[in-house]
Amino acid sequence: MVEIRIHGRGGQGSVTLAELLAEAAYYSGLMSQAFPNFGVERRGAPVTAYVRLDKKFIRLRSQVYEPDYIIVQDASLIGGVDPVKSGKAGIRQGELFNGVNVFAGAKKGTVILINTKKPASDFKAPAGVRIKTIYATGLALEVIGRPIVNTILLGAFAGLIGTIKMEAVEKVITERFSGEIAQKNIAAAKKGYTAISNN
């Protein structure tokens, strides 16, 4: 089983990305499961979503604690403190806002895909963890004209994992969007796919 955790901020569509990934994986011949980390969503606050991929139907319903892949939609989430582990738990807004450890549970072999301008070497990854970076925001502005990074990252992740086919990615985008929006998002996914393949 492959387990994926997605980190973003409310409004960035982390849950949508998880769903698109699961759908594309299913259309690529895998079984899949996507679900949000059921939080009290609000714009800008950290949001987590999960995806599982397997050859057989996925029965496990717990959250993902040791992901094989981590997708970070917003690099500004990195470096925040975990409010519980740091002993600073509270409802002061700033702490909750930053209280996310995107590397939590990363293990030997975990691949982390980060949306950032910076090169992978700028990030301090735990031992055995591989970091890949892609400037999805920039690519989205270029292709879609708006900083919506979902489909860039969807294509990039398909390129990264290999088992999700680009035809399936196009299919899920066409199912969810229509007309020009769908076309722009397909172009975005292709852009992400190419960018990660050349990375």
Next chain:
Amino acid sequence: MNKNMSAKGGSAAGGKKILEGSRAIAETVNNCGVAVVSAYPITPQTHIVEELAKIKADGQGNFEYVRAESEFAAISIVLGAAATGVRTYTATSAQGLLLMTEVLFNVAGMRLPVVMTDANRAISAPINIWNDQQDAMTMRDSGWLMVYGETVQETCDLHILAYKIAEATLIPAMVNLDGFVLTHVVEPVEIEDAKKIKIFLSAWKPTEILDVKKPLTLGAFVTPAHYMEIRKELHDDIVAAKKLMTKEMVNFKKIFGRKLSLCEYGGAKDAGTVIVAMGSVLGTIREAVETHCNASLRNAGILKITSLRPFPDEEIIKLIGSKKNIIVIDKSISLGTEGILATEIRRVLYGKSKARITSVIMGLGGRDITMEMIGKAVEESKKTKEQVIFIGK
């Protein structure tokens, strides 16, 4: 929602799809040929009724969608609609279900075959929007049939079955699924189309309905001379529904190819320890037992309970009556005693089994249940002298 964005999944046609649980339920309910839908949105039920509203707005639904000002109104509206002899549907969660309480008893007492989904959620206070099963368990004695889905597929299937049984027995049916865990998951599911469902679920032919041309009163005043008999009749009919459910589950398999059961045993046949549970946590339990993530899970059995009302007493005795150690996992509690399913299991096995039965409370208010915690629950239950334990991490 953006005009260029369609809801998760697309059309209301049948077939194998990958869908959000809520959308899958909405499509299935629509394909069951409901005439009146009335609901009030509440997390985590909201997506189900939003998707039904969307199906209606997209011209794919043949039902009246009556907007309600509260859950009390929503259940009252479907009560009234069902009393005129049409197929009805509503859905709710938590506080919404509690607000319906008075009418739930009326629907059952008036013998109206309403089908309702409860997206199971914790009860306030403190306010909590996440999943546990306290809401529905609190309605256990309302006279409704109550079933629990393990997956999105099974929950959809149970809706089709619910209409069949409710209309045949004139007892309302509540289909439960774990809020968020199943309402918000996107997973593969087969959506049965209206044509196929019609083979299983023929039109409801009511005998006594509200009709201006042939006036009658439903749920009228009853004196001590008759009230007890009417209550006993409902009790007897709920018990008898078990036989019909078993029969219709066989028919269901013939038509749709998927198995349903009142309860089902899995895992090691010669197990000394059996874990009993309802709903989506069973998936995690199966995974934990099969992967032996904890030594105490070696050779463990699993008893899945799908039907809480009617409760499959004889089947349970047959399946686990000889087991030594029984662990009942509840996502609810009768405060001051123990888990509600645990009490049911104790009642059934009283005098029939020498098993040590431990009530384990888990997952309250959305606390995640991991495979490791299932192992710990079994371990702790063997050590403890308590009748009820809480496993939270």
